[in-house]
Amino acid sequence: MAAAVPGASGARATAALLLLLLLLLGCCGAALAGSPQDQAEQFFRSGHTNNWAVLVCTSRFWFNYRHVANTLSVYRSVKRLGIPDSHIVLMLADDMACNPRNPKPATVFSHKNMELNVYGDDVEVDYRSYEVTVENFLRVLTGRIPPSTPRSKRLLSDDRSNILIYMTGHGGNGFLKFQDSEEITNVELADAFEQMWQKRRYNELLFIIDTCQGASMYERFYSPNIMALASSQVGEDSLSHQPDLGIGVHLMDRYTFYVLEFLEEIHPASQTNMNDLFQVCPKSLCVSTPGHRTDLFQRDPQKVLITDFFGSVRKVEITTETLSLERDVAGFESKFPEEELATEPLKYAEQLPVAQIIHQKPKQKDWHPPGGFILGLWALIIMVFFKTYGIKHMKHVF
């Protein structure tokens, strides 16, 4: 700890000096325009310090296998490129892998002939089955979550986080269907993003949607720093890719299939930018026309790396100083409090104490004054009694 701080300030000092030198050279008008300016720009390229991903599959039922496969393939790419499970909120509306109709349990395939199992062996789903609702999705985005929610179900982003939001399912002009029972509209989504912006919950946001008429979902965005991609324009349907005859359903949607192929080429240090992602699925392959929206985004998409959103690239600083740690393990063990010995031996409870159970006294119920019907009935009886016998006979009764 003590060694790291002077190192960091030293690096900052050298960076500041470098910049000053460059500015002087630049304003002298020398022909050094090309490389050092690019280098400086490269150093200060993106302002994000952490990456988050929210991946949502909104469809239920076995024939929507492809939507779960879509989401899992993006999950797989995002994990491969470095975002840890603690920074991924994965919402799957139905379980396909252990569905009784799945001929190969615990697998979800994306390519026919069962080539690639995108479910894998190390998957953590945060919101499953009935928990994937519009309310939960909006609560995750805006952070208005009940206090007892565990950490893995929260989106704990700050103002320096780049967030990738991927949604897939069935949609229409201006809405996305959740689990066949409710919808989220593009207005609600735009308002949720505005809430996120006002609460400073993101630095930059990439929104990808793979549904029919997906472009309608990003039409209403009005918050800054959002880039959006959709698999089809308004009035077009997004089509699915290929069925697998062994499993019996379509395995993936076309747009996400080609996005997955594109992402398989990316590694954590690649310099591919967003313009390549915009060209991913031309009309000849996808049949629908993918769209994108960059007017709210402040940087030039040419300069935005894929790994800014899909990966978790950290700037690493190598230091040559060595630190020596004190070996004080004995201190830990001695911190245990002194245990007090019981005076008499403890024992295990009897599992089926028949005699004790039979003679258990029933709990005395707390007495509540009668209410409702019983009270009305008694009131009626007393009224009839007094009407019949009259008040003046009361003294004879008592």
Place this chain on the structure above:
Amino acid sequence: GGMAAAVLLLLLLATAPGPGRADAGQERRDTLREELLLSPLPTGDVAATFQFRTRWDADLQRGSVSHYRLFPKALGRLVAALGVRELHLALTQGFWRTRYWGQPPLQAPAGAELWVWFQPTVTDVDKAWKELSNILSGIFCASLNFIDSTNTVIPTASFKPLGLANGTDHHLLRYAVLPREVVCTENLTPWKKLLPCGSKAGLAVLLKAERLFHSSYHSQAVHIRPVCRDASCLVVSWELRQTLTVVFDFFSSGQGKKDWSLFKMFSRTLTDTCPLASQSKVYVDISPKNKEKELLEVSPHPTSVHEAVVQGDKKTYAVYDLLSPSLFNTSRSLNVQLKWKRPQDSSEMPVPTLHAQRYVGGYGLQTGEICTLIYNTHPYRAFPVILLETVPWYLRLYVHTLTIITKGKENKPSYIHYQPAQDRRRPHLLEMLIQLPANSVTKITIQFERALLKWTEYPPDPNHGFYVGSSVLSALVPSVTAMKDMDVEQSPLFTSLFPSSDGSSYFVRLYTEPLLVNLPTPDFSMPYNVICLTCTVVAVCYGSFYNLLTRTFHVEEPSRGGLAKRLANVIRKFRGVPPL
């Protein structure tokens, strides 16, 4: 010079034993034992039970513990912060067929089951219970946050604590079951991460999801309880047991052959031991059936043979001790193979002493009946059984229709606890202590009426049906062979989960099938249909009347036409053609 040397020597002597004393005094306060039990079942299937036990000689409840070694920190902090005395969580897919497979070592109901005993110091048990279920849902990626008052009950006679207990005030106990819960790789992944060696070494390398979920029954559980540290039982240790039971099907995994091996079951073999484990063993059940010679042959040759009385019956086990150096001498991998010496006679399937089944009777979507059949196949001994039924509030039970009939006569239970449901707040709880006569079938029936839910309360797939959780049968079944009191530490793990009190009978907890009932389901497109129809009718009727009453007619001068038309008329006049 000499004085300086002497001082130096003294200093050296003073400081030298320092690190040495730390090493010696650093007793390992937590131990890990892992065990795998392979038992072939009468129908040709094979059951594999993994047990990983971490015992920690420290008191989690008192003081603030900061150094976790083998005991997982997530669970340790949970127990300390919420005042948990015992925690049992099981996630199960499938159903254990007691009638055909025999008594299970440890059974769990389909779905998720959670039961917890809290410490007497906890003041608001319901609040702690809600927090606990939320935290566990995050740790195990299961929807345990759906556990609330509509599916939680407080049993009064079942589920006595399995660990050390001072008293058993049942208000500190909570039990909930979620029958709809799906178990898949995302629940196995965090379960594996709680093991000290993960899934990288020891017995846990066999736990591959693709093979484990392609099975008839898969159950993984976590049990935390306080145990005696030694025979005198004056100090408390905390025990964490992680158990995983899987039954591989004869037809789908075995390809129709009764010979099994570790490779055939798990597509892996054992390669090395977990360096953190103090004991790592594989037990194979080679008990002879019907007192004949051994039918089952195991290879390679086991390290030793162990005989024990398990569940009231004398059983023989072939033991492979993975820590013994002779085991991995010849090859780096251990693939235990089970072969039958001669084909088994399938007509002699042993029937377990106690088994049960449950089903829904009746027809239609208004009423129904829950029937439970409990079989006692012991020829001359009768024993009591506690039946615990939790029925959701939307199936309205009529307790006056409860009948218990044994051998044609009515059987009055010695103890009944019934707590009726409150709509949308509490489920039904029915607990009965029934004496089962020898060699009998007891039929328990109770009628119910199906409620109509509000249209927002239906799940997204209401036509699938609604689940009723399994009923729980707890019984002390008489043993065939008397059990000797054995040292808990020396005996295998699968014999020491239930504390044995009496050698003449053993405790068993069975679960029946969950039920799937259909509630009257509305047509959810009706609101849209009604709106369309009503608006159309209103528009047509009202619109017509409004038009008729308010429309006025007036004559309109024909327009003279635009400029183009006038010019065209001028030209036509010149031509002598009639104007437009």
